[in-house]
Amino acid sequence: MRKTTFMPSYSRNEVVLIRYPFSDLSNAKVRPAVVVNSNHPSKDLILVALTSRTHSLLSGEFVLKEWSLAGLNVETSVKRAIFTIHERLVLSRSALSAGTIHKDWTSPCGNG
Numbered sequence: 225m226r227k228t229t230f231m232p233s234y235s236r237n238e239v240v241l242i243r244y245p246f247s248d249l250s251n252a253k254v255r256p257a258v259v260v261n262s263n264h265p266s267k268d269l270i271l272v273a274l275t276s277r278t279h280s281l282l283s284g285e286f287v288l289k290e291w292s293l294a295g296l297n298v299e300t301s302v303k304r305a306i307f308t309i310h311e312r313l314v315l316s317r318s319a320l321s322a323g324t325i326h327k328d329w330t331s332p333c334g335n336g
Contacts, residue, residue, distance in 0.1 A: 242309060243315060273306075285302060
């Protein structure tokens with residue numbers, strides 16, 4: 225009999241926790257990120273990094289209006305960092321079942 229393993233699927237705009245490497249790969253930190261791709265058979269996720277830094281934002285970065293509804297603990301900004309990981313590298317999903325980012329929760333930053 226063939227053993228079936230449950231593979232989680234992640235939805236676009238879902239908040240997840242990942243081990244995010246520093247750009248020089250010297251270390252890593254556990255950080256939240258947002259899934260930006262749709263479900264795909266490859267099991268790879270395209271993510272955008274989140275940060276608690278909400279001041280001096282770069283062009284294209286913005287503060288989430290309803291960050292707490294997405295399961296985040298502090299005021300949060302979306303960074304310009306986009307990356308791909310395999311879904312098994314996700315440490316956990318948002319603590320709240322409503323751990324997703326909705327389009328109307330964003331406010332683009334005019335910096336830069």
